[in-house]
Amino acid sequence: MSQETKNCIFCRIIQRTEPASIVYEDDSCIVIMDIQPVNSGHLLVIPKKHIPYLDDSKNDIGEYMFKIGIKMASALKSSDVKCEGVNYLMADGEAAGQEVFHAHLHVFPRFKSDGFGFRFPERYYEMPERKSLDDIASKIKSSIK
Numbered sequence: 001m002s003q004e005t006k007n008c009i010f011c012r013i014i015q016r017t018e019p020a021s022i023v024y025e026d027d028s029c030i031v032i033m034d035i036q037p038v039n040s041g042h043l044l045v046i047p048k049k050h051i052p053y054l055d056d057s058k059n060d061i062g063e064y065m066f067k068i069g070i071k072m073a074s075a076l077k078s079s080d081v082k083c084e085g086v087n088y089l090m091a092d093g094e095a096a097g098q099e100v101f102h103a104h105l106h107v108f109p110r111f112k113s114d115g116f117g118f119r120f121p122e123r124y125y126e127m128p129e130r131k132s133l134d135d136i137a138s139k140i141k142s143s144i145k
């Protein structure tokens with residue numbers, strides 16, 4: 001293990017030097033229970049390769065993580081775990097709320113009045129002009145590789 005992966009909780013879990021409740025594993029991904037669940041049944045889909053951010057990966061791991069996430073959501077819904085809906089949440093970068101810098105997709109059960117929610121900034125309630133949306137769309141479009 002490199003120093004980077006030695007210091008990474010997810011790499012240690014993948015190497016079995018740290019305990020975890022494993023739900024699923026294949027050649028590319030592992031799925032474990034989050035130790036601080038939003039709701040019971042909160043899962044983390046983690047690529048086995050140490051990739052800090054999704055766009056660092058030179059492969060399709062993001063697509064594959066989502067595919068496994070959907071498989072886990074189906075399992076949650078057909079299990080005895082309370083689950084009326086599912087959130088797929090990916091924090092990519094510290095400003096986005098990422099705390100462990102080894103990419104991971106949160107998949108967690110939701111149900112009415114579970115107390116979880118998103119907090120929106122004030123500007124969210126003032127919808128921008130079409131021109132502003134078009135200008136931003138154009139900036140993003142020209143950066144697509």
Ligand SMILES: [Zn+2]
Binds near residue numbers: 005008009012
């Ligand atoms: Zn790692």
